[in-house]
Amino acid sequence: MLVLCEGQRQNMEVDQMQRQYLDYTKSLFLEKGFLDGQFLQLQQLQDENNPDFVVEVVSLFFEDSERLLNDLTFALEQKGIDFKKVDAHVHQLKGSSSSIGAQRVKNCCIAFRNFCEEQNIDACLSCLQQVKQEYCHVKNKLETLIRLEQQIVAAGGSIPVMEFSF
Amino acid sequence: MAITGEIFRQNLTEFLEESLSPSSELHVLAVDDSLVDRHVIERLLKVSSCKVTVVESGRRALQYLGLDGETGSLGLDVSEFWYLVCGVVLTLVSAKVNLIMTDYSMPGMTGYELLKKIKQESSMFREIPVVIMSSENVLTRIDRCLEEGAEEFLLKPVKLSDVRRLKDFIMKGKVKEVEKKSLKRSTIVCNILTHLTSMRSVTIIALTIILKEC
Numbered sequence A: 001m002l003v004l005c006e007g008q009r010q011n012m013e014v015d016q017m018q019r020q021y022l023d024y025t026k027s028l029f030l031e032k033g034f035l036d037g038q039f040l041q042l043q044q045l046q047d048e049n050n051p052d053f054v055v056e057v058v059s060l061f062f063e064d065s066e067r068l069l070n071d072l073t074f075a076l077e078q079k080g081i082d083f084k085k086v087d088a089h090v091h092q093l094k095g096s097s098s099s100i101g102a103q104r105v106k107n108c109c110i111a112f113r114n115f116c117e118e119q120n121i122d123a124c125l126s127c128l129q130q131v132k133q134e135y136c137h138v139k140n141k142l143e144t145l146i147r148l149e150q151q152i153v154a155a156g157g158s159i160p161v162m163e164f165s166f
Numbered sequence B: 001m002a003i004t005g006e007i008f009r010q011n012l013t014e015f016l017e018e019s020l021s022p023s024s025e026l027h028v029l030a031v032d033d034s035l036v037d038r039h040v041i042e043r044l045l046k047v048s049s050c051k052v053t054v055v056e057s058g059r060r061a062l063q064y065l066g067l068d069g070e071t072g073s074l075g076l077d078v079s080e081f082w083y084l085v086c087g088v089v090l091t092l093v094s095a096k097v098n099l100i101m102t103d104y105s106m107p108g109m110t111g112y113e114l115l116k117k118i119k120q121e122s123s124m125f126r127e128i129p130v131v132i133m134s135s136e137n138v139l140t141r142i143d144r145c146l147e148e149g150a151e152e153f154l155l156k157p158v159k160l161s162d163v164r165r166l167k168d169f170i171m172k173g174k175v176k177e178v179e180k181k182s183l184k185r186s187t188i189v190c191n192i193l194t195h196l197t198s199m200r201s202v203t204i205i206a207l208t209i210i211l212k213e214c
Helices: A006-031 A037-044 A053-077 A083-100 A103-118 A121-154 B002-020 B035-047 B058-065 B078-093 B111-119 B139-147 B160-197 B201-213
Strands: B027-031 B051-055 B099-103 B130-134 B152-155
Touching: A006 A121, A037 A053, A037 A083, A053 A083, A053 A121, A053 B035, A083 A103, A083 A121, A083 B035, A103 A121, B027 B035, B027 B058, B035 B051, B035 B160, B051 B058, B058 B099, B058 B111, B099 B111, B111 B130, B111 B139, B139 B152, B152 B160
Parallel strands: B027 B051, B027 B099, B099 B130, B130 B152
Antiparallel strands: none
16 A cells, blocks of 8 residues: 655645646647747746746736737728727737737738738738637637646746747 | 926936846836737847836837927927026936837837837937837838838847847947947036026026926
């Protein structure tokens, strides 16, 4: 009969969580391209004195994006679409998604801007749907990632550093 | 316009603190209209041991520097008035920022316009290095900024290595300058304070009234 003391049991849990975290992160980056190297940069800026930096930036990104997506929806619903305005909103979304490393959202925005330039209404509407979808995906992933991190920290472990090179 | 008086008092206190005990810490003014980017650049700079002030527009940046030239209710250009009374002190006070990093595309005043405004100043402001940040790699844009006197053009998203490299470059130039200037400043400030305290009470009262009117 294997009797583990509380400490050993906790260590196993932390190890498992850390492994799970690394696997999840690997899939986000390498397999699906949801996030790129910029996200790693942000994680590297976090330390014991500023343990909430990533969570803060991610929250700001969510806030900003949701506002922009609303503005975009509104702008594209108008009878006379102001493409300059639409482009300005997309440009902002592209900027913030790039700053956080949300690669797929950023790429969507790049395509979106091209259609704005062409003043192609249908393509723009389709892009808007795509951007919304990509945003939902990445929001999901980021929330999961943050939850995993918080679980590790709560169990007394430290967040493992990712060793990919980009 | 009590704001200008307040800014002056604030500036003077900060300035006195800094000049009497010169720090080799770089003070960076970062300008960006993006919420996310402001947060990131602030962290990048703090991690690089810089003192940071972040504002959301070119207008705010100019306000912070004291360059926005507001007009008082007396129809007097308030900044002119202060320059008249304490010209030397104000000029020295304004050089409290060692570097300005600004986003290019901003509503209202673009980073390029902010750059131009700063480089057009006929004071120490012109000496402050300005770095432009942009997510778009447009050669004509880069050329224009460099021609107008930008120190560097950084492609967003800005990395820690960019900030470190920038800091090293600025520090090399600044350390020598700061050493020379801080000695000069301390002497001048002492002289002005001595002069101010010996001013007749009538003049001091007049100044106070004008301040309140503004």
